[in-house]
Amino acid sequence: MPRSSRAFSRRVLLSQLAVIIATLALVTGVFSWMAAQAVTDVSETEALATARTLASASAVREGATRASATEEPASAEITDPLGEIARDVRTRSDIEFVVITDDHGLRLTHPNQDLIGQRVSTSPEAALAGREEVTQEAGTLGSTVRAKVPIYSSTEDGTVVGEVSVGIHTSVLNADLRREFIALGSVTVLALGIGIFASFALGRRLRRETLGVGPEELAEMARDQGAVLRGLDDGVLGFDSDNELTLSNAAARDLLAGDADIDDERRRTIDDVPQAIRTMMVEAPERGALRRRVSVGDKILLATAVRVRRDGVEVGGVVTLRDETTMLTMARQLESVTAMAEALRAQRHEFANRLHTVLGLVDTGATDEAHSYLESILGTGPLTTPVEGIETITDPYLRAVLEAKGTTAAEAGVSVRVAPDSLVVGQVTDPEDVTLVLGNLIDNAVRAVVRSRSADPAADGTAAAASSPDAAPADSATERGTASARGPFEGRDPATAKLPSGNGDQVVEVQLLSADGELHGLVTDTGIGIEAADAERIFDEGVSGDRETQQSTGGDGVEAAHGHGLGLALCRRVAKRHGGRVWLVDGHDPVMGGASFGVILPDVLVDDADDVQGVS
Known part of the structure; x- marks a missing residue:
């Protein structure tokens, strides 16, 4: 269970305070030792300088020389002037005592008059030997820092005739040290306060920057993030x-x-x-x-x-x-399969009706009528199909998708026909992609025709009249018109071509040709068409031909007619995958008036002879 962010902030604060306190303690200790050393050095320097000054004074040298020249204790005539000098030094400074001795270590001056003439309490040997000495010792006046300096004879013969001992009481040193420690302690407390404030401020910022997430939770999030990012498809x-x-x-x-x-x-x-x-x-x-x-x-x-x-x-x-490319492609293929299944269902129903008719004739003994009925079926083909001219297409996959789309288009009042000059040699080797591209183009064309009819109510009446049972069948040549023999991408001759009358002007024409394993197709409708400025934009996701005609047709939107505007985009991608292409041949076909789309799919056909050899 991850710890709370406040616990983390407290840990950070305590860690920072611990570091700050340890650092300040170390710094304070070092500076305290340095301050103590500095105060002691100052006191020793002051004592030594005072002792040197007194030892070099002429009055002190003469007094010590006279006292050392006699074996008797020094008289008041010698000690009184020296005592006056010592008192004057003590009065004008923090010197605790000034003691002057002769060459035997006998006191010539002392703050305590009773001790004059007696030997000093600390050893004068170093000074009497001509060496200066600074020590911290305890004498009759307590613990002091004292400097001892030799006094040389006034006769200038270099003889040591005594010493000057100057002492500063350690209480003075302690007072100086206390002042230093108070100043240092004040700085330490101030630094600690600043550190605590900075730690609190840093902790608040840290909580704000990490959104209150502690280090354990951050580490867990980092591990989870890596696992999730690598594990997701x-x-x-x-x-x-x-x-x-x-x-x-x-x-x-x-x-x-x-x-x-x-x-x-x-x-x-x-x-x-x-x-x-x-x-x-x-x-x-x-x-x-x-x-x-x-x-x-x-x-x-x-x-x-x-x-x-x-x-x-x-x-x-x-x-x-x-990536929805595969899913959308499969969805379009499923739509084509579903449409073909619906077409087969309708044909199965028609086939069952014919069998029931034959069975009824046989049961009633009308064998001659049953024979004639079967001959008429064989003469007209096994089943009728709503796609005109489909007999020119022999490939089962192409026939299946055309029949399926023709059946669904007929339910919407739109005729699907195959151009009379269509010719496909060979068998389709990639039925999924071929039916996807061709089926999408036909679906879009049918929707465009339906949208065009909804924008022109008069067309509905014409379509209804043309599709009614009482309507006379038109001549097949009149229905199909005259198509150009120059191929699906060379355009049409409006002077020689005319629309079929099988379903008014609600027509989708499909022209299919083959060449060296390539399938060439042209799908043209009688819809309102597409403007040239939108020739490429309609191939983008979410954009369809009907979107461009909304304003002029007064439609309710592209969703109802062309789904989500993905069909053309999918067709183009599938065609590119085969090295082919799908494009808008003409936004307003000169013969049919609607949009005309072309498609080339290389290497999707195989000759029948090659197919047989491959199977054998």
Whole structure:
């Protein structure tokens, strides 16, 4: 269980205080020792300087010389002037005592008059030997720092005739040390206070910067983040509060990189983030998620942008990326399969009705009528199909998708026909992709025709009249018109071509040709068409031909007619995968008036002879 952020802050504060106190204690100790040494050195220096000054005074040298010249105790005539000098020095400074002796160590001066003439309590040997000495000793006046300096004879013969001992009481040193310690302690307390304040301020900032998350929780989050980012199949992009990319997983790099050969994956991810994804982070709502489909190379990605907040503070956002190309492709293929299944269901129902008719005739003994009925069925074909001219198509997959789309189009009041000059030699080797591309183009054309009819109510009446049982069948040549023999991409001759009358002018025409394993197709409708300025934009995700005609047709929107505007984008991607293409041949066909889309799919056909050899 992770510890609370306050416990973490307390630990940080206590750790900082411990460091500060330990540092201050060390610094205080060092400076205290240095201060004590400095005070002692000053006192010793002062005592030694005073002793030197007195030892070099002529009156002191003469007095000590006279006292050392006699074996008798020094008389008052000698000691009184020296005592006067000693008292004057003690009065004008912090000197505790000034003791002058002769060459035997007998006192000539002393603060206590009773001790004059007696030997000093501490050894005078060093000074009498001509050496200066500074020591801290305890004598009759207590513990003092004392300096002892030899007195040389006034006769200038270099003889030591006594010593001057100057002492400063240790209480004076202690007073100086107390002043130093008080000053140092004040600085230490001030530094400790500043350190405590800085620690509190740092702890608050740390809580704010980490959003109250402790180190254990941060470490756990880092481990979980790495595991999650590596374990997700979806791409993940993390953005900070300034909408700048801060992290990404391998899946996101793969989705955004496409086929680019770039070594620096970090730079590749940042450089290749589409602007649409960055814009999503700006437009993402405070609550909920923003979802959009984004095109990256030959992929269609579903991007979901979510803002992240913690304790009321926005910390950035996350965008997840999911590759929907395969799913959408399979969905379109499933739609084609479903349509073909519906067509087969309708044909099965028709076939069952015919069998029931034959069975009824046989049961009633009308064998001649049953025989005639079966001959008529064999003469007209096994089953009727709503697609005109489909007999020119022999490939079962192409026939199946055309029949399925023709059945669903007929339910919407739209006729699907195959151009009379269509010719496909060979068998389809990739039925999934071929039916996906062709089926999507036909679906879009049918929707465009339906949208055009909803914008022109008069067309409904014409279509209804043409599709009624009482309508006379038209001549097949009149229905199909005259198509140009120059191929699906060379255009049509409006002077020689005319529309079929089988279902008014609600027609979708499919022209199919083959050449060296390539399948060429042209799907044209009688809808309202597409403007030339939108010839490329309609292939973007979320954009369809009907979106461009909304204003002029008064439609309710693109969703009802063309789904989510992904069909054309998928067709183009599938065609590119085969090395082919899908494009808008003409936004307003001169013959049929609607849009005309062309498609080339290389290497999707195989000759029948080759197919047989491959099977054998």
